[in-house]
Amino acid sequence: MICMIAGMLFVFAPFMRSPASADVPLRRSSVAQRQSVMVIIYADFALIRDVRLLEVQRGENRIAFDDVSAQMSPETAYLADLGTGAPIAVREQDLETAVLSPELMLQRAVGHTVTVIRRVPFTGKETWESALLVSTSGPILKFKDRVETSLPPDSRIVFSSVPLVRLTPDFVVDFDGAAAATHPVALTYLSNGFSWAADYVGRVNKDDDRLDIDAFITLHNDSGLNFDNANISVVAGSIQRAQPGVVRSLGRVTVEATASNVYAVSTNRATRQPVSEFYQYSVPRRTALRTGETKQTLLLFARDVPSKLVYASSADARDFQRQDGDLAEVSVDVSMEFQNDGHGLGVPLPTGVFHLYKNNQAGEPVFIGEAAIPNTPRKEQVSLGLGPSFDIRVRRVQTDYQEIPRPDNRTEYITGYRVTVSNAKTKPVTLQYSEKLGGIWQIQNASASYEKISSDTVLWKIPVPAGGQTVLTFTVDSR
Template identity: 25%
Template sequence: MKRRLALITTAAFVPLLAAAGFADTVVTPADRGGLALTVTQNDTALVRDHRTATFERGSQVLVVEGVARAARDGSAMLSGGGLVVHEQGFLPGGVDAAGLLAASVGRDVTVVWRDAVGAEREERARVVAAGQPPLFQVAGKVVAGEPARILYDSLPPELRTAPAYRAAVTVEQGGKRGVELSYLTSGLSWQADYVAELTPAGDKLSLSAWATLVNVSGADFPAAKLQLLAGDVGTVANDAPPRAMRMEKVLMAATMAPTRETAGGVYHLYTVAQPVSLGDGERKQVALVAPQNLTVSRQLILDPLPGQAWRDRAADPEPQHPQAVLRLKNGNEPLPSGTIRVFQRARDGGATFLGEDQLGDVPAGAEARVTLGRAFDVTARRVQTDFNRVSAEITEAQWQVRLANAGDTPAQVVVRESLGGDWLVLDESAPHKKENAFTATWTVEVPARGEQVLSYRVRVKG
């Protein structure tokens, strides 16, 4: 993939430094003195990579190896005492034959020619052009042709086998010193995963929260100080294509929950107590918040009719099974958005998986709704028993809902209707509740192995 450099291009950057006689100062991951990651939930992370480098006095090229392949151009910041950065950029890494030949224009190589009978001869040549066929200068003449092989003395400085950061710097005084390279990268993210265990009675649950870390950035991050930023962080869309997920195993690796603080007044920032190592292609979990016990209530909620059912005669819809919903009251810890999986411990100690749902951000003390699936034993059959068009804008419709419960325990069903426009309930067999400007609900108790019938007539304008 072709990458754009933040402030420079390889073609302009490297020859300029070479002509000035600048020497490369290369630091590798072995020179790392510390590493810190701040990871968001939307595929963006801040990397702070501290290295120790030995500089010569004056101008030179600093190369930092072992950066993320997905590092974002324009985000790099290099700091260090007595160091001034003039130009900088990321080199993506990766070498192929065509790229190596193109980068060697103007350099001497050894070409191997093969004649018609297969005999080979070598000669030194200068690469003039990397077209098809390439052009070489040999003994004062320009030769066009495809040699059998090309032998290179070394890689050109602008080509590297692995991603790197490269900068033209001036150093006031030579010697060893620490530098810190900070940059943003894609391919590092986290999400919250919750494990909820209901009591046998079903009125309380124990909630455990994990942060699932994913690294497909193209770099390893050993023993990193880790912070997790919860919230919707604004970013500019990246033009890089999506990368294939290369994650298979999940490692449970945490003994202490992170500490939490606010960041920028709008986010929650979790600092993990212990360093975390995250290799490229790895997926790992760390504890997010301490387990907490929450109070819950169960509901069965019947989906609304389509809006047209209140504005025209309608055929009877197919029987429905209401949604099984848990309403939980959050405690003192905010819950970042993520996936919640609900289990219930039976009286014999065994656990049953009840379902999973996507949980939105839940502030401290707020209520959350978790949909587990459809109720197996409870069935609802709706019938439109009357319809009247009062005027061009006003209609009246009467519906009957027959609720059947084949289970061994009573069921409470909430029937929801999304009415839209201006509406008025004219008649009903049970009182309704106005949930909002467009929605009415009825709560019906259905006995075990029994039925209950609900009916209502509604006038709708608009």
């Protein structure tokens, strides 16, 4: 058979494998013997459990598992005999990933004679010439009368046969069998090339006090291995792996996708179960996940979740030790908050990205922002930062500054502030305004009550009327 790959012409001989050991014959285990396969996907790797029906011989066995992941971590692999429950004593194991490719064809042909076919310009005729392949770099070709350090123009290399290599990666295991029998044997290993992410879609009602939520698990397979009928699940949590300075934490994973390889599947929710300090979410039925494919499955849906918009602003009154009468604009941040409890929630929420929509007056959806959420236990509050407010302004100015020497040679600072909050919206809002304080401090003459929320922070909840403003004044006595 003749095939053109990357500008080179390959003549294929029948595929053959290297001869097995003279003492222990190599036997193959193909996907036809597969009984089940389980894939548990973490942030950027996966656990694969491949169960196959094997004819185990008493004594030493040498089995080549084909169709394994080329990105397997062979040091993580182990075998288990599911028929007897007895452990399998592995003597040796080897991941063989040298699969057929143009590069491998060239590497295996070094030191051998190949044929170079050159197309003659204008006439289109082809000439055939034998050459010794000296090196793949270039490549370097030794002809009868010359040496070429690159492939001549309009030329291609022809091979007379295929080297003894495999078409797919093999995992070869030498192990001892306790008795001759046909048993289901599980090959379990870790592999790179997998990822997943949680995506949440929220729709806010017109009053910003109710939220509908759909959450999806997005799976991605870039391992080079296809799965046609797999049990698939994902694990949420921070997975510690033995690599210096590295903790694999589930976060937002960027997925490259096109319309042709993204599929929304399964209207059934993923089921969940706790495993140690993590949560495992399982796709409700067996599914296919082919290499290069991105697939989604429903995690949960929640309706009429009580929510609220929170407006917050924070300033730093630790400028009390210097005089500064300049008017300062303090940013106002907006967030959407809800409780992970009831209305279809009340379940562990894996870290992911929340996408929020709200209908305009014509009933058309408008995207209003997105925010990442951390792993969130049940009954915890979720806060989605939506950026700065358009209509609410905070202006802060220092109105008084005094330095008073004390008998203990320390200085007492009396500093006054005026904070003006304006609201251009057509409805009233409440601003959560906080100040950071330092040293030994005391608030005096505040025009509104406040809450001390930490040793250096106070909080005011300031109601602001629609189209109006509210002024807050206070003095800081500190030393």
